[in-house]
Amino acid sequence: MTQQEEVQLWELDSGKRSGEPLDADELYKLSPTEILFGADLTLAVMYGCSSNLCRNSTPGIQLWDIETRQRQLLPVSAKAANLAFSTSGDMLAASAPDGSVHVWNVATRKLLATLRVPFPGEPSGLAFSPDGTMLALGQEDDGRILVWDVDRSRRSSPTNIPFSGDLYPEDIAFGPGDVVASGDGDGRVQLWDARSGRPRGTLKSGGVPIVSLAYGPDGTLATASGNGNLSLWDIERRQQDGLATSSGSRGGPDLMFDRKGALVSIGSDIRSWDVSRWGQIGEEIYHHQAAVTALAINSDGLLASGDERGVIRLWDLGSGQPSGPPLSGDRSGITALAFGSAGVLGSGDQGGTVRLWDTATGRETRRPLEGHDGAVASLSFSSDGASLAAGYRPGPNDPDWQRGRPIRVWDAASGAVIERPKIGFEGGVASVAFSPIGRFASAGADYLASWDTEIWDSQIIPQHYPRGGPYSAVAFSPDGKTLASSAIRFTPGDNRTVILWAMPSGAGRAEQLGEPLEAGRTRTNDGSFGALAFSPNGDLLAGAGKGGVQLWDVPSHEPIGERLGSFPASSIAVSPDGSQVIVGDSAGVVQAYPATIDDWLRSACALVSRNLSQRERDSYLGSEAPDQTACPEYG
Template sequence: MTPNDAVGSGSYEGALRELGEALTELKRQRGVPSYDRLRLRGTKLLGATGASSKATLSSVFAGRQYISLDRLMWLVRTMLSYLDGEEGEAPQRDNPKLEAWRARWYVLDAARTAARRQTAAARPVTPEAFPEPRADVLPEGQAADHVAPPVPPRRPLAASPVSSQSRVTGFVPISDPLRIDAVDASSRRAVQALAISPSGWIAAVGADLLVRLWDPALHPHESVRLGSDDEEVLVVAFSSDDCLRTLSVDGIVRFWDPQLRVQLSSGLAGDSKSPVGGAFSLDGRLLARCDPDGFIWLWDLDIRATVGNRFSDNGAWPPVTALAFSPQGLLASGDGQGGVQLWDSATQAPIGDRLAASIEPSAPVRALAFSPDQQLLASCDAHGLLRLWDLDARTAIANPFPGDDIQGVQAVAFSADGLLVTGDADGLVRLWDQATPQPVPSPSMPLAAHMVLYGMRRGQPTEFRPRLHHGSPVLDIAFSPDGRLLATGESDGVLHLWDPTTRTEVSSFLHHHGPVRTVDFMPDGVIATGDDYGVRFSAQHPHLDRSRYLTGNIGGIYAVALSSDSRLLAVADASRIQLWDASTRLPIGVPLHIPEISPQAVAFSPTGKLLATRGKEGVQLWDPQTGLRRSSLGSRIGQVQAMAFSPDGRLLAAAGEGGVQLWGSTGAWRGGVLVNEGGVRTVAFSPDGRLLAEAGDDGVVVRNPLTRAPLTRFINETGSVQAIAFSPDSSVLAVASGNEVLLVG
């Protein structure tokens, strides 16, 4: 069958799927080597030029992503080097075993070419998979008056409507700066360009025009340099699968694997003129570059040709000096007079009027960056002035950095989860988090409640007495969903129910299987408690009945977590975690085993799509639906003791011996460690997301999770704090210390 025959009988998606199935079968025959082993083995045998990232390999094997012929041959030759699970020699390129794979690729490529000829209207609006970078050199550019053949646009790229809810009003710093120790010939240290990947890698170009790479989650103050001294880089950008792309002053585009720290391929993009600036689209298929004449060119890195004609606003004056793509494909250009213009890159037509700077004299725009939701555009000029533009209102946000003297900004970027990254003239890279409007309290809330909330959020807590006294140390506490009851579990096996308003006991119940280590309320008000035997479900007041245990005799229970939709219950004993259907009380799948970790800790994300567990060297994130591990987050606070997600899911906080460590929703690093020398045993977000409480041997610290700044600290004279819990309305924090529980608001 010829490639054209195959195209006529099947779709591009079908060809992708068939290639993925064939590769999966070959992998099975060769002992199922992991993606990491394949990458390391292939690099050792065949070099790094044909290597693909782990995310790309996963997509290719799943039949969702195209792969170039050179990379396919690299992958197949690497897998063929395994014989009965043992490592051998890779076959040569002319080995007959490879011919069938070449033929399969030609069928795929022909189907892809046919699919690319479809009209733009037939293409989906959703982002496409990240393509494989070409290993061959791109051709020299055509003359300026040459009209390239039209290329169908991949998706509508006009500005999309934005929501007015929870609009960002500014940013606050969240970490100590990273430093680039590089100077240019004039002894300047300015950061020239920035990018941050979905998983948290940070790439920065220093004054020497060389790229530095950080993995802040594991080594926040250690960077590695990529490339040679003659690679003068103008632009850095990450794709959705963490592949790094760079554009140099000589017009060369290079593709890098940040984990292996090796160059994958390179090629010339454009003519011989040195670009002034540039930007990569998120799907990696388009490069926008501005030339010294002040015009914009679009290059399709996949078909290696220009897209349409060069274009600019108002006849290349003022000249274009900076470019940026939004995640949705909108193009922004900055000019030599400090203005910004939005473009539809499919039609190369301007969108709306130019966003003009109101400060005179204005300076040329140095850098641009879109927020992931396309609501904001950050721009910085040659004077180091950073502006935030509200693209819905098409105006600059007034005072977006309240209380912070931010000057000399030379480079700017946004992360996939909304962090702002800036680089300044002193070679410092800083992370900033979004500040959103504070919610207006309900007018129906009593004045006393307003006063309590005001004090709590400003570091002036009020303790409500008397304290709740117990006969033995309190191990866990929880408020009922309506806030009218507080449950406490003792080390001697007694479960108590209290009225938090009157601070009086409602009822108590003695367990017969050891300490009550965990206490949780189910949505229907039933109380789930964990002890040495399993998880018991008990009814509320007036009669606490004895229900059968959920887990049976599998050992002591150390943590229980309920998903936000109340469908899943995660139960952790000393060495494993079992998921249960909360309604049928039946187990789901096989337990998750985390060796060498005892006891365990668990937390569901607000959407229920992630389950965080304690790992050997930090935190592990799991997909509770499939039981597969998604990622591992390295700890810089020692052994993790507890975890909590923020109500909006944007932050994951872990408590440990060294303090509290924060990650973003994608697992990206979210600033430095919140140091607590006394160690932190537990951590909790308030339900409204405006407070973060941490507790341990030195008492309780309540912080603003946005600024990370402590609001208040208090030490309890009865001993170290074992557990904390916020009331559903966020107005009261319950603190279990020794044999007492104190309520503060």
């Protein structure tokens, strides 16, 4: 609304005005007091009379057709407030001064029902259930929420949800599963069963008053506090998603979700938020047009990323710019990348082809290496770049996949196969890795093994059954003395999928180093990691999987905070200077996260523009972080 009390429409994507203001001259001196978008380009605007000059105009709810700019006054709406559209947009509800609620048919503009209130009081919020069958009303007087079955409203009384003491619902929101969320003046966010009125849990137990709530199309709950901070909540886990973020408003803004699932805050300004990456510390580097499926970084800071459409992009981390045009791999999709020496990049694809690229020219250095059917699951160069290993797994169209010896090792210069390591078990390969001290490791569906590359004799690493697989990833520390492995667990909630192994220097056996590493909880049942990477100094281990990204402090074997990211992550690498963890995810984003506590802290403080709470420090920096990891610039 402008200072002239007009209604102006805006394009959220561009931030530009969408046409001229709605014709306020026909509604002389009426003030728009509440605005709400419905479906099919319908806009409901509540107009009130704030001056004696408006006595010739009729206050009430005007329904506007945005395309035609035509409007119609709803009957019995002169002093209504607290507007609410049903999700389908076919009904509009508004509370009346006596506490009752009117419901209109949007298409016909006719009054459908008047819901009588057994406890008259000042309304504080109004919301339809997602399926439009129930309607909830928040009341300030006596503090309560009333919930009606819309179809049976004339024959039954509403469910009464009373609040204790002097508290009342500042705002309410109706979510999936017949759950009503409420926020109150003590800063509590509570969940209620809409049919029985029983409590269903508390998301936030206190703090700054909650003034606005909104449910997104995926069931995510957004809340706004009186200090202008916005938070997202995972209802199933009863946990906050990411850090609370400043809305930029001087007070608590109103919240709504648009049709695309973006969160819109309306306060001292209007802002649109991409909730898919809500509160993330990381910074997007660039974006693919398809899911990122592989990453690799060389010692010069050249980053390569491949996607499921077969495109490989090169990026100079130092300059922050692309390094030449994209490389065109196999259209079946890139599945693996690895850097060799002298700027050579190896790529593997769904079709089982391994290609070698000159990253300076963008051209292939030789004919493709084809040594096995199926898809290339993983690639690794030896430390001197002389040898290249590939592990294979069944492809999407390989019912007769050859199971025998699905690992090939080539001479990178001549392309000759120099070894086909024997595994001893059937099944596909998930990951391969060379160490800098003459060992090779591989993980697969039913094995975890290592080889001495002088004689290529295999050694199964877990010596006792059950072996703990299937295994999904392996990675060597920079000195080659430690191997990290991840296994798939089929027990929901078991996130201890990563184990560190002390590797022998000669003919000895690998020994497990302590207990499996703890990881943050994930929304998926698969807590494993499909990619692992050590930092250059070996003190940091990073894992990427369907449940997001996890960082660990290797010396202490402790996780660094919770899992990161909103999308399944397929690939991961650490920058040569150890300052960034680079991640590729299923949304096509290549993102950089800080790799040190100090950098995490600076990013978190800049993101939220305030001090961090103890819970946030524990969650995002780890419980071992020192107390001084507050934001000094915010006191």
